[in-house]
Amino acid sequence: MSELKGDLYMVSSSFDNLILKCREYSKQMAPKNLHHGFEHCLRVSKYALEIGKRENADLLIVDMSSYLHDIGRGREEKGEYHTITSSRLAASFLRKSGLPEAEIEKVVHSIKSHSRKKPHRNPPQTLEAKVLYDADGLDMIGAVGILRIALSASLRGEGWDYVLKKTRWRLSIIDDFLTASGRSLAKERRKLVSDFLHQLIHELVEIPGH
Numbered sequence: 119m120s121e122l123k124g125d126l127y128m129v130s131s132s133f134d135n136l137i138l139k140c141r142e143y144s145k146q147m148a149p150k151n152l153h154h155g156f157e158h159c160l161r162v163s164k165y166a167l168e169i170g171k172r173e174n175a176d177l178l179i180v181d182m183s184s185y186l187h188d189i190g191r192g193r194e195e196k197g198e199y200h201t202i203t204s205s206r207l208a209a210s211f212l213r214k215s216g217l218p219e220a221e222i223e224k225v226v227h228s229i230k231s232h233s234r235k236k237p238h239r240n241p242p243q244t245l246e247a248k249v250l251y252d253a254d255g256l257d258m259i260g261a262v263g264i265l266r267i268a269l270s271a272s273l274r275g276e277g278w279d280y281v282l283k284k285t286r287w288r289l290s291i292i293d294d295f296l297t298a299s300g301r302s303l304a305k306e307r308r309k310l311v312s313d314f315l316h317q318l319i320h321e322l323v324e325i326p327g328h
């Protein structure tokens with residue numbers, strides 16, 4: 119357990135319990151794959167607490183949102199995006215857990231606004247939502263993030279064109295972080311993604327006849 123978690127868990131034992139329940143629920147709901155599995159939520163939680171502590175955010179809201187932000191993946195109703203599904207499931211779970219409505223609203227807003235994809239963008243309005251947005255983004259642009267592009271391609275049956283397009287997009291999102299701490303952590307990863315993209319372009323070859 120990290121120091122940051124230690125600080126958070128000092129707050130009160132009822133909050134301890136709630137965070138543990140969120141983590142268990144996240145583990146139970148997460149897709150059983152490397153791309154969006156439970157470990158993605160653990161990394162997002164780690165990044166979010168790191169950023170949230172530096173930015174003086176409400177770490178309880180940040181940590182609950184991190185664990186619950188993707189629980190709707192694979193459970194979307196027709197035409198629904200997973201940010202909406204996750205926020206609905208999270209609200210119902212937190213209500214049953216006895217969290218006050220005002221706190222549930224904060225978690226719901228963070229989850230609803232964590233996507234960077236244009237059609238689903240819902241700009242984060244609170245500090246805690248911005249922290250989740252940045253933490254989720256960090257998991258797209260590190261070593262794991264680059265590997266996740268290939269995992270996603272494999273799951274979707276896509277080819278190298280998709281990997282190339284997604285790598286370019288991930289390089290571009292380095293300029294789309296919303297907190298000072300998130301921006302600074304993202305910039306540290308620019309060289310890795312940029313070098314990887316150049317090497318990928320260098321290595322990829324055209325398939326004869328295509």
Ligand SMILES: [Fe+2]
Nearest residue numbers: 187188200232
């Ligand atoms: Fe997501």
Ligand SMILES: [Fe+2]
Nearest residue numbers: 158187188254
């Ligand atoms: Fe995510």
